[in-house]
Amino acid sequence: MVDQFNDDFGDLEASFGPILYYNEIVIEHFTHPRNVGELDESETDGFGLVGDPFCGDQMKLWIAVGKDKITKIAFKSFGCPGAIATSSMLTALAEGKTIEEARRITDDDVIEALGGIPERKRHCSLLGVRALHAAIDDWERRRAGSADQP
Amino acid sequence: MVDQFNDDFGDLEASFGPILYYNEIVIEHFTHPRNVGELDESETDGFGLVGDPFCGDQMKLWIAVGKDKITKIAFKSFGCPGAIATSSMLTALAEGKTIEEARRITDDDVIEALGGIPERKRHCSLLGVRALHAAIDDWERRRAGSADQP
Amino acid sequence: MIYLDHNATTPLHPRVFEAMLPYLRERWGNPSSPYRFGNQARAAVERSRRRIAECLSCSPTEILFCSSGTEADNLALRGVAHALGARGNHIVTTAIEHHAVLNTCKALESEGFRITYLPVNEDGIVQIETLASVLDDQTILVSVMHANNETGVIQPIKEIADIARKRGVLLHSDTVQTVGKLNVQLADLGVDLAPVSAHKIYGPKGIAALYVREGTPLAPVITGGAQEGGLRAGTENVAGIVGLAEAVALAVEHRETEGKRLAILRDRLEKGVRESIREVRINGARAPRVPNTSNMSFSGVDGESIVLGLDLCGICLSTGSACSTGDPEPSHVLMAMGINAREAQGSIRISLGRDTERDDIDATVQALAATVERLRAVSSIQGSTEPQ
Amino acid sequence: MIYLDHNATTPLHPRVFEAMLPYLRERWGNPSSPYRFGNQARAAVERSRRRIAECLSCSPTEILFCSSGTEADNLALRGVAHALGARGNHIVTTAIEHHAVLNTCKALESEGFRITYLPVNEDGIVQIETLASVLDDQTILVSVMHANNETGVIQPIKEIADIARKRGVLLHSDTVQTVGKLNVQLADLGVDLAPVSAHKIYGPKGIAALYVREGTPLAPVITGGAQEGGLRAGTENVAGIVGLAEAVALAVEHRETEGKRLAILRDRLEKGVRESIREVRINGARAPRVPNTSNMSFSGVDGESIVLGLDLCGICLSTGSACSTGDPEPSHVLMAMGINAREAQGSIRISLGRDTERDDIDATVQALAATVERLRAVSSIQGSTEPQ
Numbered sequence A, B: 001m002v003d004q005f006n007d008d009f010g011d012l013e014a015s016f017g018p019i020l021y022y023n024e025i026v027i028e029h030f031t032h033p034r035n036v037g038e039l040d041e042s043e044t045d046g047f048g049l050v051g052d053p054f055c056g057d058q059m060k061l062w063i064a065v066g067k068d069k070i071t072k073i074a075f076k077s078f079g080c081p082g083a084i085a086t087s088s089m090l091t092a093l094a095e096g097k098t099i100e101e102a103r104r105i106t107d108d109d110v111i112e113a114l115g116g117i118p119e120r121k122r123h124c125s126l127l128g129v130r131a132l133h134a135a136i137d138d139w140e141r142r143r144a145g146s147a148d149q150p
Numbered sequence C, D: 001m002i003y004l005d006h007n008a009t010t011p012l013h014p015r016v017f018e019a020m021l022p023y024l025r026e027r028w029g030n031p032s033s034p035y036r037f038g039n040q041a042r043a044a045v046e047r048s049r050r051r052i053a054e055c056l057s058c059s060p061t062e063i064l065f066c067s068s069g070t071e072a073d074n075l076a077l078r079g080v081a082h083a084l085g086a087r088g089n090h091i092v093t094t095a096i097e098h099h100a101v102l103n104t105c106k107a108l109e110s111e112g113f114r115i116t117y118l119p120v121n122e123d124g125i126v127q128i129e130t131l132a133s134v135l136d137d138q139t140i141l142v143s144v145m146h147a148n149n150e151t152g153v154i155q156p157i158k159e160i161a162d163i164a165r166k167r168g169v170l171l172h173s174d175t176v177q178t179v180g181k182l183n184v185q186l187a188d189l190g191v192d193l194a195p196v197s198a199h200k201i202y203g204p205k206g207i208a209a210l211y212v213r214e215g216t217p218l219a220p221v222i223t224g225g226a227q228e229g230g231l232r233a234g235t236e237n238v239a240g241i242v243g244l245a246e247a248v249a250l251a252v253e254h255r256e257t258e259g260k261r262l263a264i265l266r267d268r269l270e271k272g273v274r275e276s277i278r279e280v281r282i283n284g285a286r287a288p289r290v291p292n293t294s295n296m297s298f299s300g301v302d303g304e305s306i307v308l309g310l311d312l313c314g315i316c317l318s319t320g321s322a323c324s325t326g327d328p329e330p331s332h333v334l335m336a337m338g339i340n341a342r343e344a345q346g347s348i349r350i351s352l353g354r355d356t357e358r359d360d361i362d363a364t365v366q367a368l369a370a371t372v373e374r375l376r377a378v379s380s381i382q383g384s385t386e387p388q
């Protein structure tokens, strides 16, 4: 059903007007987002909450870290399909990565992995990256906190 | 062939835009104008030449008068179909009339006899009436002139 | 496909298409041409004008053709502003107008006009108590839409017309969403200017009309040839005009029966949604509304996500007016009703039409319930349990 | 019917009609709607934009859709004037522009802009020697048509573009009568703004495009939704846009062969008329002209009378541009060429097109000769023998 409509589209973004055309990968991540949910307080090593004041989107992201690797990741997102799909793809990219590697994930990586998203939705992909950074920062704070403890 | 187009028209004049729709009587007088030509100098009792500075139309009109009646009338007109048809109809109305009767012919009489003409062409009908008046005036001048003579 | 976005646009009615065909094929003359083949096209234009005037209770000379509801609104507002600019520079409108009016008011503001935006109450109804007090001796025009395109809420135009007339101020009312939905009798309604857009009433895109009451001062927006009495130049879209007339005739003819049918379906939809989805708010539900429109907010989810979710089920509906879609800002209409930004973001508009059947409504309720549930499972905001 | 008024309007080409049909029937979505059914319509609009851009050698983002050649001219002139009004208030145009340009310049004049009207020589060519001298530091725009709609005379746009560019002044050229008749390569032509009107090139009425060179400052004339990058609001006429693109493609595709064919027919017409009617003048004949247009003056007769006379023989032609027909004033174009009012009054325009055959030309020459003779017999003005 998606295909029936797809044949018409090329590089439409170059022209005028609001175009909210999402490709099949984006739609797949929107309809079946990866890693949706919350981690238990007990297994959470880092948590991030970020919002986009521009569009009202919001994202929460939880990570569990073992041996400097993200062993578990979960998110919840309030927002447009672009926000949900980029959140989902970000978690898919981050899962199993080391903290160092995860920190280097950019919004462009997310967009590339999705095969592109509409120009006016690019800012959505920043949300996931920012939430991940917030969660990593939180993990670092917690680690520093527990290290501080005797 | 005219009929094929005619069915569509009612009181179109009431609305917007330039409409140059002429009815069949007007068209008949345009294609077969009555009394076209000039009278010989010898038989001319009155001559009128008038122009419409607004639209550039011009009309010449000759009359022969016998026993206070217009016995012969002839015209030439430069102008739009409205000018030609109203000129023609005016001569048809004036022919055979007494000078008194002819003087009373109005532009509305001409238009009525034609079954109407487009609103923006009404001024054309004045041309004929003015030319007739000019010719009658000329006849009166000539008569007065010959009466003056011993 | 289940299409539930009739306030955005509608399919061409087969009767409209049939009416247009001769003017796309055989009768393609220019209405301003002086030969009979041109007169034939002119006759079609003038017959259409007369037909529309009869359907909407006005005189044919009060109907001007132009290219869209948006252009009609521009012609009304700019036309009056530029015709009366020397007499006054104040215009009163509302916070909930379509962008065709709002952005034109903004443009006039930058030309030096002063604009007052009337507020609406939480039901989406313009607060007319304030109208009389904001009118001053500089006020030349009041513009209040007949019914809102996002909520369907009907505005008290007759009362507004009374006030405007008493004060000698012209009244424009955006009737784009009410022709065919309400009994629009222009002479009765008391307005001086009102647009009709064909593509909202099963007519073609690219054609509209503006009602301009006899004697209303108006300056043209598009100048050139003498078409439309010099008030709107450009070769006439003859086939479009004929299509518009047919569409208006159909709209008026079917209004009552369709209105009743659609009100029942709309009520069924809202009942179904309330019963199967928690935390839903029907915006403007307490106000008088046109029969085909329903606007809903679902807490914790985003409207665009609902739209895509339903699109994937073959159901077309939208978050608000089509021309502001893709715009990340939440609806100015809902915000004006006091709904907060996040709730406004979770809103959709469902607008029914001639092709809508009961089964479509039931399928939509189901799909909507499933989609909202799925999105809420993903959502980081848990409806009312989330502290804001 | 023999139709010889292709500069007024043209029939819809069957291929154009075919291209439009799906968008009148199945694909009626609103291009701004956020679901796939809307995207389908959006895709049609954007594909059409790309197609037109390819045909006319420009970038798709340089093509704006609007509703008529007249609106496109308004958008160009008012758009630049309002965008650059703070920088300067002087506009240069010519005495022979279409009313879409002339009356818009008049409207701008009443807003405080200063307009200079360049004269033309007796062949109808704009006197470019004077251009450089009338430009001053307040000049923001020059507007010179590519070819005149009444005479077909081609203007030296490239030279004008050189002068305008050197002085940093924008150039609009009304190309409504040249697309499909001349090789209009917008990037090459050196203009910043140029309109295309569909119904002049076998496309539908009610749709047009304006070329706006990248970076050209432009204010919208019609405001509202975000369509056309905010420069021209209103729901898009999708079927019309698709039709325009098809028409432009056809026009470009057939230009060379049609141009050669029509030039031969036009020359045959003029030779036939000269041989069978005395005291005729072909206006602009010594200048370069588009291949399909011939403008003739017959002394002692009125143009409207010729038009009706030929209409009664089933031949459609006109006295000048369609939108000024019915206007009692003689052609401003011919007057600007130094032709006196009475001779201008006796002028007609014959414009050939795709459906014109050799037999049509021969029949027209005969009918024209008979009509002029008949009218001269009625005429009170005896051509050159009449003292004026």
Ligand SMILES: Cc1ncc(COP(=O)(O)O)c(C=O)c1O
Residues within 6 Å of the ligand: C007, C008, C067, C068, C069, C070, C071, C073, C098, C100, C145, C147, C148, C149, C174, C176, C177, C197, C198, C199, C208, C321, C322, C323, D233, D234, D235
């Ligand atoms: C209330 C209202 N006014 C104006 C318009 C603009 O009409 P159009 O789409 O014909 O430009 C619309 C539709 O978008 C509308 O709903």
Ligand SMILES: Cc1ncc(COP(=O)(O)O)c(C=O)c1O
Residues within 6 Å of the ligand: C233, C234, C235, D007, D008, D067, D068, D069, D070, D071, D073, D098, D100, D145, D147, D148, D149, D174, D176, D177, D197, D198, D199, D208, D321, D322, D323
């Ligand atoms: C040179 C020229 N410019 C502009 C126009 C106006 O175009 P439209 O008829 O599409 O409004 C015309 C046609 O009448 C024309 O010939």
